[in-house]
Amino acid sequence: MRRPVHFDAAQLSFINIAQAASRIRKDYGNNARRSLTVCCSPAFSALWMAQRLPSFFSDNPDIDLDLVTSQNFLSLEPGIHPDIFITKISRLRDGYASVPLFHDRIYPVCPPAYLQAHPEIQTLDGLRHSVLLNLSPYGRSQVAEHVDWSVWLAIHRLDLDERQKNDAHFFNANDYNLLIQMVLNGQGVALGFNQLVSHLIAQNLLVRPVPEELVLEESRHYFAYREDKASDSALARFRSWFFAQCGLLQE
CATH class of the missing domain: 3.40.190.10 (Periplasmic binding protein-like II)
Incomplete structure (x- = not known):
């Protein structure tokens, strides 16, 4: 019979530090993978993203996604700074550009x-x-x-x-x-x-x-992205894929 494995807080902290260091090495290595953080509602994640994302990953095997779901886009947890928001708020926060999408x-x-x-x-x-x-x-x-x-x-x-x-x-x-x-x-x-x-x-x-x-002709959903990443190739590829999935032309 296997014995249960016990960890204390210090052990977990060291593991977290090691994992963070590993991610940093990957980010700065010669074969660095690209990563994007995308924030949307739980419903959009489950009903829109889940059944479409396989096509994005098959076309972009070098890009990893970190998907964060929230109903409260204006006050995310500290340390969460998404590259992209899919939201119904036209002007979400400073430093983001918004592109109008579809009406409800x-x-x-x-x-x-x-x-x-x-x-x-x-x-x-x-x-x-x-x-x-x-x-x-x-x-x-x-x-x-x-x-x-x-x-x-x-x-x-x-x-x-x-x-x-x-x-x-x-x-x-x-x-x-x-x-x-x-x-x-x-x-x-x-x-x-x-x-x-x-x-x-x-x-x-x-x-x-x-x-x-x-x-609802007076409101839209929006694709909001970080302005300081406007020329980032990974973001550009995700945006191109997303707009194609929505049946929209790039602006």
């Missing part, structure tokens, strides 16, 4: 089997009385606008408060990844943000039960 397009989504089992959700009123999985505004105080089911239905002239006591349940959470997983599991209908769910629709894992959508 928001529409209901559910799996094909769920739509077949619940044909009533093919109307807006039917949707209002169905099982709704809602994105809570909790933790999103930095974003000027927040679209949940109440807002989305109000834009389409329906009042969420008119749901009846015997209507299907209403589930509220501030974890968008959880909501999409619940949708994929056939547990209800959620609002899909196009940039996060379009690949799931393309794979026929999700469908749009109604054609109505909301486009």
